[in-house]
Amino acid sequence: MKKTAYVTKEKAEEIASVFPTPYLLYDEKGIRQNLSAINEAFAWNRGFREYFAVKANPNPFLLKIMKENGCGLDCSSYTELMLAEQLGFSGERIMFSSNDTPAEEYEYAYRLNGTINLDDITHIDFLEGILGGRELPETMSCRFNPGGLFEMSNGIMDNPGDSKYGMTKEQIREAFRRLKDKGVKHFGIHAFLASNTVTNDYYPELAGILFGLARELSESLNVHISFINLSGGVGIPYRPEQEPNDILAIGRGVEKKYKEILEPAGMGDVAIYTEMGRFVTGPYGALVTRAIHEKHIYKEYIGCDACAVHLMRPAMYGAYHHITVLGKEDEPCDYKYDVTGSLCENNDKFAVDRMLPKIEKGDLLFIHDAGAHGYSMGYNYNGKLKCAEILLKEDGSFELIRRAETPKDYFSTFDCFPEYAGLAK
Numbered sequence: 001m002k003k004t005a006y007v008t009k010e011k012a013e014e015i016a017s018v019f020p021t022p023y024l025l026y027d028e029k030g031i032r033q034n035l036s037a038i039n040e041a042f043a044w045n046r047g048f049r050e051y052f053a054v055k056a057n058p059n060p061f062l063l064k065i066m067k068e069n070g071c072g073l074d075c076s077s078y079t080e081l082m083l084a085e086q087l088g089f090s091g092e093r094i095m096f097s098s099n100d101t102p103a104e105e106y107e108y109a110y111r112l113n114g115t116i117n118l119d120d121i122t123h124i125d126f127l128e129g130i131l132g133g134r135e136l137p138e139t140m141s142c143r144f145n146p147g148g149l150f151e152m153s154n155g156i157m158d159n160p161g162d163s164k165y166g167m168t169k170e171q172i173r174e175a176f177r178r179l180k181d182k183g184v185k186h187f188g189i190h191a192f193l194a195s196n197t198v199t200n201d202y203y204p205e206l207a208g209i210l211f212g213l214a215r216e217l218s219e220s221l222n223v224h225i226s227f228i229n230l231s232g233g234v235g236i237p238y239r240p241e242q243e244p245n246d247i248l249a250i251g252r253g254v255e256k257k258y259k260e261i262l263e264p265a266g267m268g269d270v271a272i273y274t275e276m277g278r279f280v281t282g283p284y285g286a287l288v289t290r291a292i293h294e295k296h297i298y299k300e301y302i303g304c305d306a307c308a309v310h311l312m313r314p315a316m317y318g319a320y321h322h323i324t325v326l327g328k329e330d331e332p333c334d335y336k337y338d339v340t341g342s343l344c345e346n347n348d349k350f351a352v353d354r355m356l357p358k359i360e361k362g363d364l365l366f367i368h369d370a371g372a373h374g375y376s377m378g379y380n381y382n383g384k385l386k387c388a389e390i391l392l393k394e395d396g397s398f399e400l401i402r403r404a405e406t407p408k409d410y411f412s413t414f415d416c417f418p419e420y421a422g423l424a425k
């Protein structure tokens with residue numbers, strides 16, 4: 001599918017005249033339409049809820065949009081729980097899917113009445129130790145890892161046997177048995193088996209596995225399974241030649257498995273939960289950066305004012321992010337460039353050997369699909385500062401939703417040392 005930018009060069013320049021590049025720009029209309037489509041796709045399931053994975057994009061202004069659309073939040077750290085509390089998410093709208101979890105984070109999730117999703121069987125004792133006599137929550141969830149290879153008929157595969165998450169089948173059975181003995185009344189099952197799947201079959205296939213397990217555990221242990229959490233993993237087409245996922249088809253695929261496996265077992269009250277991050281905001285965020293240098297050595301380079309600090313996926317995973325040169329949408333792509341950031345790291349390249357229109361210094365580049373795992377993954381290497389985040393509204397107006405960092409932010413953790421406190425001022 002042809003990838004197009006959701007701003008014109010004129011609009012991007014107008015924004016840049018107020019908030020200098022680089023900046024991350026979010027498309028509010030796109031996010032809202034997508035959330036509606038997700039809710040519609042699972043409307044057949046009475047208890048359905050998307051728990052947006054905060055790690056994908058922890059901006060409170062965006063999390064507020066999630067809240068308005070009925071979503072909960074999937075948190076996995078102390079600060080993510082703080083966001084949920086600050087934004088007024090009630091306990092039933094907080095999923096705590098962490099791993100290698102520190103005690104104070106379990107304590108906080110418990111205090112907020114969030115649903116705790118245990119990553120390991122040993123965490124039952126760990127949690128009880130923290131609670132020190134207080135009762136376990138009535139509803140608890142466990143994360144399942146089937147081990148081995150997860151392979152789908154279309155060739156997509158991942159390697160759960162090599163992943164640190166979740167419990168084996170024997171462990172999850174034992175965990176449910178013990179939790180039931182300790183008074184837990186309602187159970188959830190969670191699993192995340194493959195990342196960034198661009199196929200309508202992933203959720204239905206995962207649902208088939210988890211519904212089968214739910215039925216087995218419900219029958220053999222006589223426990224009430226109240227929800228199945230399909231977690232994240234629904235991907236987006238980073239490349240123009242990829243066919244985007246159809247969330248309505250995905251919802252129908254899960255419904256079919258539900259009717260086949262759960263309903264005949266009298267389990268028609270099981271709620272479906274999802275914890276999508278990438279699919280919800282990924283395509284509706286872009287990094288807008290200006291070309292500030294061109295360099296001709298053994299290859300042609302365009303240097304821009306953004307770097308991996310603002311979008312790390314290309315440097316970290318060699319990930320493809322499509323680039324539109326604003327104002328040159330219809331020009332032929334007959335120049336081959338490496339598009340680079342300024343880090344002293346040769347992998348700081350947004351594109352390698354990319355065919356693009358001829359780029360002049362001053363051109364604005366729109367780097368697509370930076371709305372999830374973009375800002376949140378960034379770091380401060382080379383002392384580079386993180387950029388502003390801006391929300392483009394449905395009426396074309398725009399609003400700053402996080403200011404750019406300043407040197408003061410970078411040095412703020414020296415504020416307790418008198419000899420360096422000046423840097424933090």
Ligand SMILES: *Cc1c(COP(=O)(O)O)cnc(C)c1O
Nearest residue numbers: 053097231232233275276277278
């Ligand atoms: C990362 C993560 C998600 C979100 O994954 P996406 O691929 O962004 O949808 C959901 N749940 C858990 C537990 C995760 O770790």
